[in-house]
Structure formats: structure tokens, C-alpha cells
Amino acid sequence: MKKNYRSLKFFSSVLLILVILIPFLSDVQDSIYPAIEITDASVGYYQSNTCNISLLSVLKKNYNNLQNIEFRENNYAALNCLGKVTGLDKSSDLFVLSIGTNSNYTLFFQGILWCLIVLLFSQNFSTKNIKYKLILVLTTFFTLQHLSEERFYSRVNQYFSSNLNLENTYLFNIFMTYFIIFLLLSLFIENNEKSIINKFPYMFLMIGTFNGFNLNFYSLIFSYLGLKNFLTRKFITKFNLIYFTFSLLWIFTTKDSNSYFDTDKLKGFINSSNTTYSLIYWAILYFLIFHCFIYLYRVSDLDLKELSINFLISGSLLTIFGILGSVSKFQNFLNYMIFGQNKRGINTFESIAGNTWRGFSSSAESIAEFLGFGILFCILLVVNKKIDFDWKLFSLSIFPIYSLYRTNNIAVVLSLIFICSFVLIQNLPKNYLKILNNKFFILIASLSIFSISTYLIFSSFDYDYVSKLLIYEASLQSNFFSNMEVYGKWLYTTNYFENNDIYSLIFLENAGTPSSTLRFITQIFHQENFNIPFIPNLVVVLSFVSLLINRSGLWSIFIAKYNPNLLEAIVGNGPSQFNNYLYKLKLNLFAYKEVPDSLPTSLFLPHSSFLDIIVFFGILGFLIFTLWNFYVMYVETYENYFKMLLFFLLINFFKSDSILYINSFTLLMFTYVLILNNRDKYFYEN
Numbered sequence: 001m002k003k004n005y006r007s008l009k010f011f012s013s014v015l016l017i018l019v020i021l022i023p024f025l026s027d028v029q030d031s032i033y034p035a036i037e038i039t040d041a042s043v044g045y046y047q048s049n050t051c052n053i054s055l056l057s058v059l060k061k062n063y064n065n066l067q068n069i070e071f072r073e074n075n076y077a078a079l080n081c082l083g084k085v086t087g088l089d090k091s092s093d094l095f096v097l098s099i100g101t102n103s104n105y106t107l108f109f110q111g112i113l114w115c116l117i118v119l120l121f122s123q124n125f126s127t128k129n130i131k132y133k134l135i136l137v138l139t140t141f142f143t144l145q146h147l148s149e150e151r152f153y154s155r156v157n158q159y160f161s162s163n164l165n166l167e168n169t170y171l172f173n174i175f176m177t178y179f180i181i182f183l184l185l186s187l188f189i190e191n192n193e194k195s196i197i198n199k200f201p202y203m204f205l206m207i208g209t210f211n212g213f214n215l216n217f218y219s220l221i222f223s224y225l226g227l228k229n230f231l232t233r234k235f236i237t238k239f240n241l242i243y244f245t246f247s248l249l250w251i252f253t254t255k256d257s258n259s260y261f262d263t264d265k266l267k268g269f270i271n272s273s274n275t276t277y278s279l280i281y282w283a284i285l286y287f288l289i290f291h292c293f294i295y296l297y298r299v300s301d302l303d304l305k306e307l308s309i310n311f312l313i314s315g316s317l318l319t320i321f322g323i324l325g326s327v328s329k330f331q332n333f334l335n336y337m338i339f340g341q342n343k344r345g346i347n348t349f350e351s352i353a354g355n356t357w358r359g360f361s362s363s364a365e366s367i368a369e370f371l372g373f374g375i376l377f378c379i380l381l382v383v384n385k386k387i388d389f390d391w392k393l394f395s396l397s398i399f400p401i402y403s404l405y406r407t408n409n410i411a412v413v414l415s416l417i418f419i420c421s422f423v424l425i426q427n428l429p430k431n432y433l434k435i436l437n438n439k440f441f442i443l444i445a446s447l448s449i450f451s452i453s454t455y456l457i458f459s460s461f462d463y464d465y466v467s468k469l470l471i472y473e474a475s476l477q478s479n480f481f482s483n484m485e486v487y488g489k490w491l492y493t494t495n496y497f498e499n500n501d502i503y504s505l506i507f508l509e510n511a512g513t514p515s516s517t518l519r520f521i522t523q524i525f526h527q528e529n530f531n532i533p534f535i536p537n538l539v540v541v542l543s544f545v546s547l548l549i550n551r552s553g554l555w556s557i558f559i560a561k562y563n564p565n566l567l568e569a570i571v572g573n574g575p576s577q578f579n580n581y582l583y584k585l586k587l588n589l590f591a592y593k594e595v596p597d598s599l600p601t602s603l604f605l606p607h608s609s610f611l612d613i614i615v616f617f618g619i620l621g622f623l624i625f626t627l628w629n630f631y632v633m634y635v636e637t638y639e640n641y642f643k644m645l646l647f648f649l650l651i652n653f654f655k656s657d658s659i660l661y662i663n664s665f666t667l668l669m670f671t672y673v674l675i676l677n678n679r680d681k682y683f684y685e686n
Contacts, residue, residue, distance in 0.1 A: 054085075069095045145281050250279055575616050
């Protein structure tokens, strides 16, 4: 009976997927506009016959020419253009073929597809526990997002309408699609909530960003669980009160503006607008996501063996599909549509800039951290004898290790080697080199090696130069001496630093021009203002660290750009809100090797998840985040080795923007759940 049930699920899912894909595979044999071979001579033909030629017929006619064709989605296309050619252009040596992928349809297509995939993991199929009230509330909530981010949706969907009346078929269709998706999700969640967390590694394979929407599939799942937790717990809790206070302050400081954030590769987990309504939407969404992980911590049954296998399978599959997308441009298009990528995977097998290959992911840093985390997770379980190392585990680890190597993320590799070495030494037999089993010895040896290495690295640099590096670079990026040429600006700025007259440069000569952040760290740098015995100057330490991890130029731009008022500095601008950071203070960036020429007009991120937290939640939010991590690291647990995973993530998040991606954000939340579940096991055993 169980076998028949599984077969029924599988074949019904395949049938539904085929029905969904029919519009993209339709081929009109008797069309008066047949597909022809794509060459320079046929560009005009395809441009003048838009919405008449199907994708399938183009594939048939150009089977041997696919490597010269790049497929692009056209979300703004009308429904009658669905799955048909909407344009053809030539860029360099490639033909760019535009395919109609109307946002309304792809929401339904991707939503149903991903729901069917998660239902395949279901262990039960009972409809008794479906929560219709939760479904109705969340359907309304996500529909209203379209009104709060009107500028985003009006740019990607020609049917968009913000009119709140019964004649608005756009909102009605969106509402009904969300309702169906939540109905299927409720069917899955209510029957599998205890085991959901064990499937988490597949978030890096099925990324889940809706094409043409600033929304991620996992936001729907998390909000469902979060609302369920919120409604079943006490309203007045410490977390709720703190978050509610932050929210009120965000709303109080927000001033509606026309600034628009092009979501780019952050699509699905970033606020595109700078309005009160969009702020409220994202504040509520984050609130529900936090409550989701509180709920998962309470109900989850963690299966460490299943998790280890899922980490390696996910890592292997994303490597394989990344390679396929690199060698086949049509597969690259399918990857984007089927897996819901934030940004197209890399379309060449060659590395970017000669070293980095991000493959399937939109971020080489984020995917390297996931791969490193999965490998470390398995090593920790094997070393501590929670799972056996066998040929299955070995074979599954080949692709993730290869993909990690191709990302060329030195920080991930070094931190992985360091932590693994620490764990292996710690688990040596007691009768073998006893001194190496002493934790104090390991700590002192590690610090000594780090100190010597740091000294050797910086011995060739002048201390005075390195200590001022961040302020110096930030001053070059600021709008000082804007009427001068680049060389004159550099000469004048450098002269002030050589004469140790930084205060005059920033507070006297350019009063009102530098960002509040640059003014603040300049004050910290002056010892007469922050002269604390035996404690090194914070700015000097950051300058040394930024040089060590190659972040001096990038962090200096953050310092030059970030211009909050006092309240914004304390509580931030709100979750996923980058508008004020990007547009509040315009810069004329000083050109040097770390800053590409296109940077002033493209997406520029702080390049540190810690800085991202400061932008969103302010210094106070970052302080709470820091204290929380200290608590988690020092809490008594049954097995302390899981804390190594948190340490691994934090040191890598320090130099990457990975927390801006929902799957990497979830990786951090998952680690907290893992450690705190281990804490509960410790207290139960004792």
C-alpha cells in the first residue's frame, strides 16, 4: 500500500508538471511564421514577428546552433506571448533570444512546481489539519506586498494595477495563486513539520526566488510557521517587545521617497522601495521568519545522518547543474526558471577574473560557505562517531570539494582547515601526545601561529600608514575637493595625512561633506578622545584586519557612503532596507585597483554581513546580535563540537554579504537551532 501511495504521488506530480510546461513547449505546425535558423540575416525576421514563433520550434530549427544563442526571460510580455519569441538581438558574438515568461503565469508555474517537489518528501497526506485561517491571512499579506512595492511590480508586469476594487483582475489572480500555493504548503507543513529542518540543505539547490517577483518561496513557508508560532505563544515576550520597539522607531524615522533599489542578485529578500508601507511589510516578514525558527527549535526532530547526506547531495547536484549551465546556454535558462535563481548561474566554465567560479549560485562567497559548512558538518559527525565514513559518503563529497576549490574562497578553505585541525587534535587518543590534547595548549599555539603570521605579513608595511588606512581610503572616496582632478584630490588628501592633520581635513576644510560614519571613526582614531589604557584603538585594529583580509578599499567605501542620523545609527533603517545607505549620500568614487569602473552605477554592498546588520538594525541591533552569539557559544550543550559550525560561519560572514541571501541567512538560523537543541539534550541528560 505504501509503495502504491508513493507511486501515485510521483506520477501525479510528473503529470501536473507536464501540464504546467505545455505553454513553453507548444509548437504550432501550421504557423504562417515558421522558425528559421538564427543568423545575422534572420534578426529582423524575429524582431518583426514577435509572439508568433514558439520556443520549441526555435529549438528544433537551431539544434546545432544553441551555443551561439543566449536565452533571456521577458517577464513584461503579455500572456499570449507565453513561451514564444518576443525579440532577437545580437550582442558581441552571441544572439540574445527573448522568451515570453509572463510574471503572473510563472508565479503559478514555479509555485506549483516547488510545492509538488516538497510534497514528494511528505510522509503523510492527510487533509484534516489544513489551517485555512492562516492561509487566508498570509495570502492577503503577500498580495498587499504588490501595493507596498508598486514601483518594482509595475516595471516587470504590464498587467500590474494598484486599484483596490473588484475589477482589478491582477490582484485577484495574484491572491488566488497565493491561496493555492499556501493550501499545498499547509498540506505539507502540517504533516511534516518535525522533519522539515532535515531538508534544509536543498535550499541551496532549489533557491526558490519567483521570476518577476521580489519574493522567495521559502518566505512563504517560514511565514506560515512563524505565524503559527506567534498565535500559539504569549504575545508579551522579550523578543516581541524588543522587535516591536525597533519597528516603531523604524517607522518613526522613515521618510517616503522615490528612491528605488534595483534588487539585482538580492531579489526575493531585499526591500526595493523606501516607503512606510514597504518597511511595514518587511518588518512583519522578518518578525514571522524569526518566529519560524523559534517554532522549528521547539518541534524539530533533527536527524544528523540524513542532514549529512542531504548536505552532500545538494552540494553535488548544484555542482552538476552549475557545470551543465556553464556549457549549455539553454540549460542555463532552465536552471534560472526551474530552480528560481536570484541571478543566472555563470554561463562559462572558465573562472571569473581568472580565479572565482560561482557556478550555479549568484554569489561565489555564499556558495563556498555552504559547501564548506556541509563538509565541516560531515567531518564533525565522523570524527565524533555520529556517522560512519563509508564509500557513499566519500563519493558524495567529491563534487562539493571540487566546487569549493573552484570558488577560490581562501577564507573558507583556511577556516575549514584550521577548524578541522583543531577538532582532529582535540580528538587524538589520550595516550598519544598528551600535550596536544590540552585545550589551553591548542589555544596558545593557535594564537602564536596567528600572531607570528600577522607580524610577518605586516612587517613590510609602515605602521603609521596601516593604522590610518581605513580613514585615508574613505577620505579618497568622499566628495572632498570635488572641483579638482583625480590627481589633485589624491595629492591634497595625502598631504593632510602625511602631516597628521586628519582632523582639519575632515572637520575644518570639508565641514558637512563627509559621512557621519567617517566623522565618527575619525573621532575614535584621535587618542585624546578615546584613550583607554591597554585597549588598542578600534580604528587601528579594523585597519589592520581590513588589510589582512583584503577589505580595505571596500570597507572604506562603506565608511564614506554610510551617513545615518543618530536614531538610524542606533536602530538602523529596517530589515532589508538599503535605500538610505545607497542613495542618502552620493559619492564620486576615487578610482583604484579594487573599485571597478562600473561600480558607481551598479549594486555596491558593504562586503560584510556585520555591516549589513548595522545598516538594517543599527549599533544596538548589532550589539544584541553579538551578545546572542556569545550566549550561544558559551551555553552548556551535550556536544560542543556543533559550536565550531557557528564559529566557521561568523568568521566568514565577517567578510561577506551572505546574510543578504535567504538560504545563507537560514544556514545561520539552522546552526542556532542545532546548538540549542543540543543544549536541551544536555539538560535532559543531566
